[in-house]
Each structure stands twice: as structure tokens, then as C-alpha cells.
Amino acid sequence: MRPASVALDLGGILLTDPTLGKFWVDAAGGDESAGERAKELWFRELREPFERGELLEDRVWDELGAVTYSSPASIRQRFLGNFLELPKGIAALRACQASGLKVVLATNHYSPWVPLWRERFDWFSLISEVVCSSDVRARKPESAFYSAALSACGPSQSRPYFVDDLVENVDAASMAGFEGLLGDGTGAWAQVVVGRGYAQ
Template sequence: MPEPTAVVLDAMGVLYESADDVGELLVPYLREHGCALDTADIEEAYRRASLGELTSAGFWEATGVAGSADDEEYCARHTLTPGVHELLKAADTAGVRVACLSNDVSRWSELLRRRFGLTESIRDWVISADIGVRKPQPAIYHEMLRRLGIAADGVWFVDDRAANVAAAREIGFTAIHYGRDVTSFDQLTAALAR
């Protein structure tokens, strides 16, 4: 792999352990709070929130749990993937910029990055709800490149979803499928240190 100028990490399934946060974390949380919507309707409400069409408060209202569900309580269910902070230290030592490109709800993304102490090491966050575009649409990758101010061939892009990896490759990123090309942050850190 070419030496990177920047490493762009996905959030769910890469920075945070749950790859299917809607199915594994959000739906059970909603059920515990009395949500009676079927899963397809919950997924659609989440999609709308991840495009910025609903705030997190609007999402809780749309799923019938406003007043009992809470952003911080829900976000506390997420766990950081082991080795993240070690990669961030190695990137800093190597002079490599680290960014995050994620399909997520704005408020939840902010809470998670603060909770896990990521705001100092990861300064560039392109979140779907903030710009109204989700991966794998090309516009979200181009927005990341615009913010980084570098060419795609200087970026390692790490994501756990094949469609997102394929879209990044088409744009020119060195795209790494987390879970297939690498299976841990230790491997990413070792590759960065070479």
C-alpha cells in the first residue's frame, strides 16, 4: 500500500465495535422503551435521521419514544474498538492526519466522539446527517477530500462495508475492507508504522 497522507475511518464497525448499530443496539433500545414500529419503519426513520431530515429528538418522536429515550443513554451502548487510541498515536507520530467519514445522526456522532476522547486526535468528521448525503454516494467522499485538501491517492479509507469500500476505490482512495483486508487495529497500526 502507498504511504498515506491521511487515514479516513468509518465509525460503526470500525471505530466502534457494532457494525450493525441499528439492528444490534438501536432496535433493542427502542423496544425496551416501548417502540411498537416494525423494524423496516425504524430503519427508515434512522435513514432519514442519518440524512439530517430528522434531529435525534425528531427520531425519538417518530419512533414513539419521545420523553423516555435519551441520546446519552442510547450512545452509552456503543463500545470503542480495541486499538483505536494506539492507531491514533501512531498516526500522530508518523505525521498522518486521521479523519472520520460516517453515516450517522449528528448528535449521536458528537456524543460518541466526546465520550471516547476522539476529538483531539480526529479533527475532520464528515457525517452524513450534517451534509445530507450517505455513503456510498460519491458526493460524501468528495466532501471528505475537499476538507482534507489532498488527492484521493494519498488517503487510506477504512470501512467494514463492501459497497462503501468499492465506492472509495472508484474515486481513487486506497480502500481497506475492515474485517476482510485487515481484522484489527493492531494490523492497521503495524501497516502505518512500516
């Protein structure tokens, strides 16, 4: 029997990840050294506690602003502005919803950004529920995150799908009771979730 729901990651599946590419150098006004310091600070000290809801958002931008010599407000604006749509991933999301699947967003992000995404992206209305690491106080691949995601998916006679672009997150999802699928922004994962008749 086909699962009744699918949990989708955000970055790398539906939207680009703003922490990849030239973001850090651009945030530092072209200063590669300052950009590298900011990137190291984000990944080493800020990202995980922020995504778990243990660190206030203002502190994140203040600390990144201090190492990039940029205003915290400008870094925040640039960061949020660099979540860009992955068109084929969005098409796959639309196909999931049109096929009758309940769509749950399962993301290591900060829940107060959800209203911004709802306002910016029309397809966000197709998402039934959102599970954010900052609300759960746990992030993928931690088991508590998947427990919350399973609850959001609701009861089913089959294991819900869980689509993510990181192997460790997919493996943890499979161990937690999902049918884990490794995906990306091409939307090819919808051939499994929706059916082999899905055309990209």
C-alpha cells in the same frame, strides 16, 4: 509515496454500532415483537433520511418511542450510550496519528453528536476533521460524501486511505479517488496504513 491522510469510518472501526445486537429489544423493555418493529422502522424509513440530515432528530425518537412504548428521551439515551469503544481500533487510530497521518472521521451519522463524542472519548482530539453525512446531505456510498471526505483529507501526491467495514463503502471510496481498505474493530488495517511493523 505514502498517503498523508486516512479517513476512518466510526461504527465498526472505532466504536460499536448501537443498532446491532440486543439494542432494539432492550429499547422496547424486553418486548421482542416491539423491538423487531422498531428495528424494521429504523432501517426501512428513518435511518437514511436522518443520516442525510433530512429528518429532525426529535422525530426519530418520537417514532421509535411510539412503537416500543418507551419515552423518546430514554431511547435516545440508550442509543447514544451504546456507542462503545473498540480498543484495538482506537489503538490503530492512535498509531495513525503518531505516524504523522492526518486522521479524518468519515461517518454516516448526525453531526450534533460530535460534541458528545469529543467530551466522552479522549482520543477524539486526535481526529483532525469530521465529515458527517447529515452535513454533506449525502451518505456513504453516495459519491457526494466521498467528495467531501477527499476535500477534508487535503491535497496529497498519493491517494488517501479510506477504512470502512462495509464492502460497498470501500468500493465506492476506491472509485472516488481513495485507497479503499476493508477494516474492522481489530485494527488490523493499520498494518497497511501505518506499516507492516505495526503490532496490535
